[in-house]
Amino acid sequence: MLKFLLAIILLGVVVTTVGNIMEKQNKKKKKKSFAKWIGGGLGWALGGPIGGIIGFVLGSVYDGMQTGEFEYKGVQDVFPGQPTFTRRGDFTTSLLVLAAAIMKADEKVMKSELDYVKDFLKRNFGEENAAEMLLVLRDILKQDIPVQAVCQQIRENMDYSIRLELLHFLFGLTMVDKQASHGELDIIQSISRWLGISMADYISIKSLFIRDTKAAYKILGVDENASDExxxxxxxxxxxxHHPDKVSHLGEDIQRTANEKLKQINAAYDEIKKQRGFN
Incomplete structure (x- = not known):
């Protein structure tokens, strides 16, 4: 009887020990996955105000420090002596930070806005990674975002064509409920200016979401009195x-968005040609 009880106790100890080991391995595996996304997916966004926001969100990049896979670096240290190149992680992180700024503009976060961001992330990164990134977004929303400084960092490092796609996404987020608040429109106009987007391109993208009788001209960024030439x-x-090839390295969904934008530009141009009777 005593031997039987000892055997039961021993079995319980073994099961508990194995369970603890498996739990630690799973946690470590998840941390490594998170560290890989941050360390492997980012370039210039590791430094500056964006790096500060992400570092704070992840507890000074806690998983990378614990696994030894990643060390926080300033933007000048990431690729010394090499030209700036925007990785998918740079784009997505910039998008999350600016999306948070838009969502905070009217002091309430709508479920439809979260769903819009979630759908974008799922299409680009898969459901599991999207869930992790949404957790990052949740924590970004709790912070005070230095929007102008963030935009300045993006402007200095991101190609103009990619910045246009970023603005396109932000307008989609703003108009997800078909009507934007004054606060959202004010902040997105400021973001566009701080990103160095021309007024013509800003009006063009805005006209894709907020149309009026002069929409075709606004999409092309020209006045109704402009000459045919x-x-x-x-x-x-x-x-x-807006050529899709310029953003092909950012993923299929971004390229698809660029294609849709190009279709709308072509449609606006065709409409004006038909009105004016030129080829």
Missing amino acids: EIKKAYRQLVIN
Whole structure:
């Protein structure tokens, strides 16, 4: 009887020990996954105000420090002597920070806004990674975001065409309920200016979401009184700026968005050509 009880106790100890080991391994595995996303997916966004926000959110990049896989570095230290290149992680992290700024503009976060961001992340990174990134967004929303400084960092490091796609996403977020608040429109206009987006491109993208009788001209960023040659020139420049090949390295969903933007530009151009009767 005593031997039987000892055997039961021993079995319980073994099961508990194995369970604890497996739990620690699972936690470590998840931490490594998180560290890989942060350390492997980011370049210039590791430094500056964006790096400060993400570092704070992740507890000074706690998982990378514990696993030894990642060390927080300033933006000048990430790729010394190499030209700046925007990685997918740089784009997505910038997007999350600016999305949080938009969502905080009217002092209430809507479920529809979270769903919009979630759908974007799921399409680009899969459901599991999207869930992790939403946790990051949740913590970013709790912070005071230095929006102008963040935009300045993005402007200094991100190509113009990619900044246009970023603004396109933010307008989609703003108009997810078909009507934007004054606070949201004010902050997105400021973001556009701080990102160095031209007024013509800002009006063009805005017109894709908020249309009026002059929408076709606004999409092309020209006045109704512009000459045919001015319209053709504006159209050619927009095609160059929004060509999907320029954002192909950021993922299929971003490229798809650029394609949709290009279709709308072409439709606006065709509408004006039909009105004016030129080819």
